[in-house]
Amino acid sequence: MATTHWELYDAIVIGAGIQGCFTAYHFTKNKRKVLLLEQFFLPHSRGSSHGHSRITRRAYPQDFYTKMMEECYEIWAQLENESGTKLYRQTGLLILGRKEEAEFRTTQDNLSKHGVEHKYFNWEEMKRRFPNIQLPPGHGGIWESSGGVLCADKALKALQDLIRQLGGVIHDGEKVTEIKPGFPVTVTTTTRTYQAKSLVITAGPWTNQLLLPLGIQLPLQTLRINVCYWKEKVPGSYGENFPCFVVVFPDLIPHHIYGLPAGEYPGLVKICYHYGNKADPDERDCPSASPDVADVRILSGFVRDCLPGLQPQPAIMECCMYTNTPDKNFILDRHPKHANIVIGAGFSGHGFKLSPVVGKVLYELSVESTPSYDLTPFRIRRFKHQDKASL
């Protein structure tokens, strides 16, 4: 039976992925008592935040993300200073596509509007500057020099160390099994019961499991993503001086492809498809899941045609989870009936870079201070006519 722990926390945060860690970090920075609960022993690789690397960039078609990224870059730098750990490598980033295509053009316009340094390279310029990228005719690249790589595992460790140093409490290996709404909110795990003034749920692909007894289901799709690594034919050709890239070829490939320079594993370039197979996070690796590999076939074709210096079959395949919303925008909101329960979910495969501001906003919602950003695009009520939603 779970024993009761009689300390009243300002907040309990469920889930020590990057969003829960940054939320707990903002609580401790603001001198609030926070308890971060994680079902698995840390570190673990069963959610969405593990692995060595993530892309960071300001290049987005939606200007609310570009705006948020300004402060994200500042907080990432602050975290580097406070932890004494290098977390960001500036590699530059290319968005590859066609000027005539809406998303490509909106991204370029958005960078101009926000004064972000960037350039457009047409097909000939791309060929000259990046001879190891072979684009289809008529395609070009938007170059954003501030794009780069974030060190994901190191960031999680840095945040968890700082949360503890600043007086926050982290309990790993404790799965939350029951939430009793109210003031205070009562949270029971596999070992103990706790109370807090507010609760933040940042449970990644497990979010709807926790929300079911709280009377809502969000329209979230949980996907198993194949994380593929591709071998350089000539060692070093896609390493040090190669940028991150995002491929936006909607006429040829239904979802984005993205890549990061070799470095994580020597001589291997990480290239993934921005879509996967539907999967329950608890059954991600079960042999019965037998995912189809249409994504890997698409990636192989892209590598063969556009990155001729790489072997066109993956050398390593790992696994990660996405939690997608129908519009691929995040959910950052309060529970519709319980105002002291805050939800951060649906990061749709692009939430890592934005986690410093996500954590700040979730903190602000919990302590009822005015959010620093307009949260209209992230509200739960935008789904009120959605089939899968029960709000």
Ligand SMILES: Cc1cc2nc3c(=O)[nH]c(=O)nc-3n(C[C@H](O)[C@H](O)[C@H](O)COP(=O)(O)OP(=O)(O)OC[C@H]3O[C@@H](n4cnc5c(N)ncnc54)[C@H](O)[C@@H]3O)c2cc1C
């Ligand atoms: C292959 C891949 C590549 C990506 N690339 C990029 C990129 O280049 N750039 C970018 O910005 N983003 C990228 N992302 C997206 C980004 O990594 C995610 O948006 C982000 O990690 C989501 O974090 P999270 O904290 O919401 O979820 P998670 O990391 O899944 O964390 C949720 C946590 O909650 C815990 N939990 C769940 N239920 C309970 C419970 N009942 N009790 C206690 N704990 C619980 C889980 O164990 C887990 O640790 C990528 C994602 C993947 C999978």
Ligand SMILES: O=C(O)[C@@H]1CCCC=N1
């Ligand atoms: O968020 C990112 O930058 C990457 C690349 C584009 C698709 C998803 N993740």
